[in-house]
Amino acid sequence: MSLLPFAHALVARQDLPVPAWLFAWGASIVLIVSFFALSVGWRAPRFEEGRWRPLGAGLSRVLPGLPAQAACGLAGVFLLGVAIYAGLRGTEAPDRNFALTFLFVTTWLGFPLFSVFLGDVFRPFNPWRAVGRVVGEGFTALAGQRPAHLAYPEWLGRWPAAIGLIAVVWLEVVYGASGGVAVGLSPHAAGVAALVYSGYTLAMMGLFGTEQWCRTGEVFSVYFGMFGRLGCFGVEDGRLGVRRPLSAATSWATVPGSAAVVIASIATTSFDGAQEGAFKGALESTFDRFVDSGFGLTAALRLTDTIFILICFAGVALIYLMGVRGMASVPGAPPFRKLRDGFAHTLIPIAFAYLVAHYFSLFVFQEQAQFTYLLSDPLGTATTDLFGTASAGIDFRLLSANAIWYVQVGALVLGHVIALTLAHDRATAYWGDYRQAARSQYWMLAVMVAFTCFGMYLLSVANA
């Protein structure tokens, strides 16, 4: 059976000039130096105000305008339809079927990448939002009034998205595992899951309203939108404009459950990275215990992986909350809950850095498949060649193992330095006095160094 190279894509050995653990030490030194530079030179908050300004008059209205929105929405609905159809009717070979690569690589990894630089680019392409808006407008035209929705419980916030995020990754890396060998999700299961999720999302949009559900409950909107807060483009009052990069992130975590979303992102990526390396021994012994207790092989494997995903979530949350608890001990600190929510956005660059570090090579290699043979033969049945590229393959020599490692290390270091900068900026806003702000950030420095070393360890073991 041919397999998708979901496990970080490459197994070539690295030839590093120094041991991998020394890179972790070097990255920690970069963080510590950055911390002292921020403490001395960054004395007032700079990201609290976005300084949004509209793009040129034509562009700022045309891009978010109705024709462009309709075109993007149609494209989103069409591509989702192709993915579902390919999943249900195409080949069961995961590497030859359009559905898996499109849903779990092109969409799941591609949108965060573009969002980080450009802002929330998923919003206009969101197929469920497009359908929800059309249905809402149709209802208004027929009934002569706007559809009535239930009031969304404020306390629920983004918790549905956080749980949904874990569920999506669970589906990809746990549900598809069977018999002790991770084979990934079957295209048919992915197609069925996409259908079920579409039904669930449209039902929730009907209950709470399309925009409300996209803001808080729709997994992909919340997840990609979170990364979009780092980007420099944003829409305000129906106009597209430019803002200071990273500034929109400061207002992201004001909704309950936001911290859970970003923690879930880091935790699920960590689990996916650790399951073939760092957690391998622990996973195997837990799996053996479940099998000895009478569980079937598949059930034991899924149960084991589920437990470890939850452990990862608890571990990442614990590290973050310990950092927040430390900050709360500094004189002049705001209440714990305000700190917990107020610093959650500082984890977004870390979540992105973890994504890049763990999936960069997978993305580069699988996108070659996406834009050649999967596009020409979406069903993978060798019956179509729409663009004449059905016989193309993946060039695995495109990236050397060393190049991948340096991108991974670079992403981790840069992501954590940006996170440290965001945290320091928020601290100067909360404490006022920059010395006290710097004092409070000792704890966040510990959090960042811990996440960096943990990330490097996962990579070194996975690549070993």
Next chain:
Amino acid sequence: MHDALLPLAHVGHWLWALYLPPILIVLFSIVRTTFMERRKKQDDSSAGGESPGP
């Protein structure tokens, strides 16, 4: 003749320990700074609390 072998077969299982020192150094620095600040605060308050005398 018996070869003297180092028990290195499982050394790979302990590689994770090499990733700990940076974290421990930062944590140690934080704890040390916190205690130093507390001591300084106590010294300041006890010095400020003494009566200057007639």
